Amino acid sequence: MTRTKAMAWAGGASYLLMVGLLVGGAPRAPGMVHAAGALLAVTLLAGVVRRMPLLALALALFGSTAVVVGAQGPVDERLAAYQGRFLSYLAVDLVLGFVVATCARRASIAAVAVSFTVQFLVIGGFAHGDDLTGDGVIAVLAMAASCMAGLLSRERREHAAALRTQEVAEAVTAERLRIARELHDMVAHSIGIIAIQAGVGSRVIQTQPAQAQEALRTIEATSRQTLSSLRRTLVALRQADGGETASAQSSLAPAPGLADVGRLAAATADAGVRVDVRRSGRRRPVPADIDLAAYRIVQEALTNVVRHAGTGYCRVSIDYGDEDLSVEVVDDGCGVTGNVPPHGFGIVGMRERAALVNGHLSAGPRPEGGFRVAARLPLPDPSHAAVEAR
CATH class of the missing domain: 3.30.565.10 (Histidine kinase-like ATPase, C-terminal domain)
Structure with a gap:
């Protein structure tokens, strides 16, 4: 098990421990204290969120629900105890936004549906009177905000990836055109001279051997020069992979001008x-x-x-x-x-x-x-x- 994975699992275990201490150690504390504790405790899931975001969402949903359901005390004190406690679901919404931003769309939709169902079942079961409407509206707005932030982050990342892909494709195309121009300009002139000299030599080889010999010398010189230029081009292309030896690099001649x-x-x-x-x-x-x-x-x-x-x-x-x-x-x-x-x-x-x-x-x-x-x-x-x- 790698160190990062071990730290992620340790963070998940620490989160569950902190939720247990929060619920069992201070059951009569005000609801805002429980909500603040749940928000702070969710930071322990940072390692799990990066490696397994869906598991982190499940842990956050379990912990926040435990904070809401685990309240105790007399009935006349329970309303005061529950006041603001549903805000602990903000920790779930933070993780939900990360899930929407990074996971596949089908998994994100399932995560939103499960989170919505659990939150509203708990809020419907524990909210009282007018608080039911207010808590429900706040939960919807918080969940919508987290999902919207996740969608914007996903779109920005996908757009950046598309731009990088387009830049790479344009760079490859530009490099291919540059190589094509170099090869065409370098080879076409030499091949044209070779073709003409070969035709001259073939016509006069019987009647004017000296002129035919001169044509062959021109063909040889032009061919050697073209081979040297091709070799320089190939060496320059190989340098991108770092596989060219120092001796080959030192033999490169400057570009013509x-x-x-x-x-x-x-x-x-x-x-x-x-x-x-x-x-x-x-x-x-x-x-x-x-x-x-x-x-x-x-x-x-x-x-x-x-x-x-x-x-x-x-x-x-x-x-x-x-x-x-x-x-x-x-x-x-x-x-x-x-x-x-x-x-x-x-x-x-x-x-x-x-x-x-x-x-x-x-x-x-x-x-x-x-x-x-x-x-x-x-x-x-x-x-x-x-x-x-x-």
């Missing part, structure tokens, strides 16, 4: 699309989430150029403004055609990335031909960022 756009442009050029990178404004460090979002938007836009534009040139513009960071990818290709799969997630993912940092993204064909992707990502106030850095 705008500083890596040059390398991204070189990889895109290997796929047959020359990228002209233009930077303007005062170059400075930007928050990591904005840096990553801008890089992923450029990466996905270049992937779409390689896969769908049908052109050999595009321009990437990066502008460091005073209040926002602007990135733009423009090509002079065929724009959106019927060959683009309707189930792609590229533009959707770019919009989500921009929205996550309170930015805005627009994507669509240009009037003069080609396609344009432009994003504006707001930057924090430098003075505010400096205060936070302290």
Whole structure:
């Protein structure tokens, strides 16, 4: 038997002992004394209430009824002895409120019915004259108040549990979307380059072995880079379980950013699309989430150029403004055609990335031909960022 359970049983036994002393030791005491004694004695049932609320209600109902029924004395003194003694049932109502708040609805309804029946049978049998109506009304009001408090507590607890469940579900959904965006942005660009280089290599392997060999080297390098990125993502996911070793954690590379756009442009050029990178404004460090979002938007836009534009040139513009960071990818290709799969997630993912940092993204064909992707990502106030850095 655990210590908590032993203390609960000891409290129940002490309650019964105190009720016995109250009834047998002071049978001629005023009713208010018995009522106050019953209310104080019910605190001994705190351990039982937490573990077995229905048993605690039964004990409180038995004890309060014993206090009412156990009065003795001459008939002419009995009215004075019973005056206020029905208030001992307030102890029952306190336990009843806890039962309504914590137990199943069917058990709560049964507890209320039993408590109501016992109280009114005792009050009807021992109240006299006009006191019967007054005592009955007080008992009904007290029981209704305790039940209402229990119902409000139950509803508040159920509402809090529903909110926690909703928050967990929203967090899981947000994390799934984040992982989906990362995998899509990370893999789609590399797979597009690999597919194009594989096609080039297969066409020239007989006539131009040197070019085919160069295509294979590009495929190998791109594949290794993609595998490394996938490994970093998987290690980051495993870290949530605390099961990653220190050596694996130390091998993690920082997340890519705008500083890596040059390398991204070189990889895109290997796929047959020359990228002209233009930077303007005062170059400075930007928050990591904005840096990553801008890089992923450029990466996905270049992937779409390689896969769908049908052109050999595009321009990437990066502008460091005073209040926002602007990135733009423009090509002079065929724009959106019927060959683009309707189930792609590229533009959707770019919009989500921009929205996550309170930015805005627009994507669509240009009037003069080609396609344009432009994003504006707001930057924090430098003075505010400096205060936070302290």
